[in-house]
Amino acid sequence: MVKEVGASFTIVGHSERRADQHETSHDAWAKAAAARRQGLNVILCCGETEAERDADRAERVVQAQIEKSVPDNADGSWFTLAYEPRWAIGTGRTPTLDEIAAIHAIARAKLRMLIGDAAAGVRILYGGSVTGANAALILATPNVDGALVGGASLTAEKFVPIIEAAASL
Numbered sequence: 001m002v003k004e005v006g007a008s009f010t011i012v013g014h015s016e017r018r019a020d021q022h023e024t025s026h027d028a029w030a031k032a033a034a035a036r037r038q039g040l041n042v043i044l045c046c047g048e049t050e051a052e053r054d055a056d057r058a059e060r061v062v063q064a065q066i067e068k069s070v071p072d073n074a075d076g077s078w079f080t081l082a083y084e085p086r087w088a089i090g091t092g093r094t095p096t097l098d099e100i101a102a103i104h105a106i107a108r109a110k111l112r113m114l115i116g117d118a119a120a121g122v123r124i125l126y127g128g129s130v131t132g133a134n135a136a137l138i139l140a141t142p143n144v145d146g147a148l149v150g151g152a153s154l155t156a157e158k159f160v161p162i163i164e165a166a167a168s169l
């Protein structure tokens with residue numbers, strides 16, 4: 001159905017689905033695999049809750065989500081990972097650049113364990129309160145290959161500075 005209406009990308013495992021529809025990492029895996037079979041590109045989201053970060057469990061949570069939800073045949077030609085800490089979505093709060101770098105490095109290492117050399121070609125996006133003011137620094141962080149933008153993509157006034165930040169790198 002999504003394909004029939006002309007979509008070429010789908011987002012699976014978004015934290016709102018995980019929280020509101022109790023979608024599990026296994027559900028996200030099944031959806032990613034099904035989307036691939038239909039020829040759709042997949043953006044798979046992972047990310048910890050605030051309670052998990054406060055308990056120093058962010059890295060373990062993200063590793064477990066990746067392990068359970070990345071299809072075996074994932075590669076950068078159709079598969080993108082997005083790190084989206086739940087507590088940063090729509091809140092105006094973001095992790096520090098060091099925290100983003102640490103999670104993205106761990107995500108890349110976990111991908112390498114799961115899919116080998118193909119991991120190098122998988123884009124890992126950061127999402128959660130990306131704005132024109134913070135995009136340049138976030139996008140310049142190691143292992144950050146792009147941004148998944150929510151609120152700031154809704155108006156040209158807010159989105160154009162993010163595009164400009166990306167273009168200036």
Ligand SMILES: O=C(CO)COP(=O)(O)O
Binds near residue numbers: 088089128129148
């Ligand atoms: O959930 C998001 C994109 O999927 C991020 O949303 P915000 O950029 O509004 O925080």
